[in-house]
Amino acid sequence: MYCFIVNKVSGNGRALKIWSLIEKILQEKNIRYCVHFTQKSNHATQIVQEYINNKETAVIIAVGGDGTVHEAINGLSGSNIPLGIIPAGSGNDFCRALGIPLRFDKALERILKDERKVIDIGRINDKYYATVVGIGFDGQVAHTTNISKYKKLLNLFRLGGISYIVGVFKVLFYYKPTNVDLKVDKKQQKIANVWLIAVANSPSYAGGMLICPNAINTDGLFDICIVQGISRWELLRILPTVFKGKHTSHPSVTILKAREVEILSDSPMIAHGDGEIIGQTPVKISVKPRSLYVL
Numbered sequence: 626m627y628c629f630i631v632n633k634v635s636g637n638g639r640a641l642k643i644w645s646l647i648e649k650i651l652q653e654k655n656i657r658y659c660v661h662f663t664q665k666s667n668h669a670t671q672i673v674q675e676y677i678n679n680k681e682t683a684v685i686i687a688v689g690g691d692g693t694v695h696e697a698i699n700g701l702s703g704s705n706i707p708l709g710i711i712p713a714g715s716g717n718d719f720c721r722a723l724g725i726p727l728r729f730d731k732a733l734e735r736i737l738k739d740e741r742k743v744i745d746i747g748r749i750n751d752k753y754y755a756t757v758v759g760i761g762f763d764g765q766v767a768h769t770t771n772i773s774k775y776k777k778l779l780n781l782f783r784l785g786g787i788s789y790i791v792g793v794f795k796v797l798f799y800y801k802p803t804n805v806d807l808k809v810d811k812k813q814q815k816i817a818n819v820w821l822i823a824v825a826n827s828p829s830y831a832g833g834m835l836i837c838p839n840a841i842n843t844d845g846l847f848d849i850c851i852v853q854g855i856s857r858w859e860l861l862r863i864l865p866t867v868f869k870g871k872h873t874s875h876p877s878v879t880i881l882k883a884r885e886v887e888i889l890s891d892s893p894m895i896a897h898g899d900g901e902i903i904g905q906t907p908v909k910i911s912v913k914p915r916s917l918y919v920l
């Protein structure tokens with residue numbers, strides 16, 4: 626049975642509209658399905674845990690954005706039930722990484738083909754994530770954007786991706802970089818004036834910003850992007866280059882590859898995973914190779 630989780634608030638209500646169209650297709654095709662609607666934050670994790678204990682569940686499908694996928698994979702850990710996604714959020718970066726069509730009918734077609742593959746996921750403290758963990762400036766942007774009114778407004782016009790760019794501009798003017806103790810695969814280093822550290826399982830976040838353009842979610846490794854020792858104005862200047870992943874050649878940007886990362890900082894740095902706030906430094910991050918089945 627195809628078991629759906631629909632996040633009513635994803636894309637400011639777009640997921641709910643998409644669900645009504647999906648349901649019609651399922652009924653026309655005589656496909657057995659069940660559906661649960663999320664009622665609150667973290668509810669998708671609980672729904673997935675109930676689904677995986679039901680013998681009839683063959684596939685779990687999240688209808689929503691990266692936040693819904695994030696909650697779903699936190700319920701799925703250790704299970705070999707595959708996850709399908711119908712993108713209906715603001716950013717949909719997990720779908721971009723997997724090549725899942727952004728059109729709901731095409732995404733459903735792909736799920737029904739049942740061609741599963743297995744990918745790596747990341748773990749940050751006690752949570753799993755699928756795309757990117759962003760710490761520092763990024764975490765602050767995610768926090769500011771998620772609580773903003775303009776995200777809701779822009780979603781109405783299907784411009785949800787732009788809400789993160791608005792967040793970037795807001796945070797850029799007050800954010801203060803901090804000194805960091807970084808341990809990458811057991812190698813310890815001190816880094817001064819760190820703006821952000823992104824630990825990526827897949828290339829993009831915030832609706833297509835290619836923070837680690839060469840990250841691959843099947844290689845058993847993270848790509849790590851560190852931005853440090855740069856002025857506010859220079860950071861503003863290189864920001865547009867992130868959309869094409871061209872920032873990586875800037876002297877203040879370092880790209881590393883690793884399996885494990887530990888971050889301590891002089892001032893607390895907010896961490897997001899898949900755009901959801903996870904907490905703040907100190908954090909411990911590790912890759913979990915071949916841990917999630919996706920369609």
Ligand SMILES: Nc1ncnc2c1ncn2[C@@H]1O[C@H](COP(=O)(O)OP(=O)(O)OP(=O)(O)O)[C@@H](O)[C@H]1O
Pocket residue numbers: 632633634635636637663664665666667668689690691692693694696713714715716717718785899900901
């Ligand atoms: N019924 C609900 N009421 C309020 N919040 C909810 C409800 N159900 C789920 N949520 C929360 O909605 C948030 C946003 O979901 P999601 O990320 O899927 O959409 P989005 O923000 O539009 O997309 P994206 O992450 O791709 O930008 C998640 O943090 C989730 O916990």
